Amino acid sequence: MLNNLPQDQAALIVDRLGEARVASIADEVDNVTSFYNLCIRAMGHETGGNGYTKVPTKTAAWIEVMHNKKEDDMPEFSHRYITRAIESFGGWQQALAVFKRSDLEKAKYKFFYAYEDTVNG
Numbered sequence: 001m002l003n004n005l006p007q008d009q010a011a012l013i014v015d016r017l018g019e020a021r022v023a024s025i026a027d028e029v030d031n032v033t034s035f036y037n038l039c040i041r042a043m044g045h046e047t048g049g050n051g052y053t054k055v056p057t058k059t060a061a062w063i064e065v066m067h068n069k070k071e072d073d074m075p076e077f078s079h080r081y082i083t084r085a086i087e088s089f090g091g092w093q094q095a096l097a098v099f100k101r102s103d104l105e106k107a108k109y110k111f112f113y114a115y116e117d118t119v120n121g
Contacts, residue, residue, distance in 0.1 A: 001026045001035040009036075016043045018080050055081055055119060058112045065111060069096060085115040 002010040002022065014022055017039060025042065029035045056064070061082045068075040074092035077083050089095035099107035 001029070001032055004032040005036065013039045013043070055079060058115050058119075061085070061115050062108055062111050065095075069099070081115065081118050084118045085111065088114045088118060 002013065005013070017025075021042065022039065025038045026035055029038060056079050061077075061079070064077055064082060065086070068077075071092075074083070074086065077086075086092055086095045089098055095111075098110060102110060
């Protein structure tokens with residue numbers, strides 16, 4: 001369905017909703033108009049619990065990271081921007097190592113910087 005949309009619109013939809021959510025919407029419909037309308041509705045919906053619709057604040061993202069700090073493997077975060085910020089450190093283990101080498105305030109600042117860079121593209 002994405003191939004039937006202009007490239008810039010398709011890219012925005014995937015960026016805002018994520019590939020899994022876009023695929024799920026595509027499975028629900030049988031024409032591009034319905035697909036597009038459902039995508040627009042999903043992008044604008046902020047309270048439905050879809051982690052791809054509303055970008056968490058940097059503080060909310062940091063809290064989510066800290067709640068998962070004892071995990072050995074990369075946890076599934078509520079938003080892909082949190083995952084991308086962690087990946088900017090080289091992955092979950094590398095991010096944790098950077099955070100452990102710093103005091104809490106410096107670790108938080110480093111994450112905020114990476115997260116804001118990811119969000120602002």
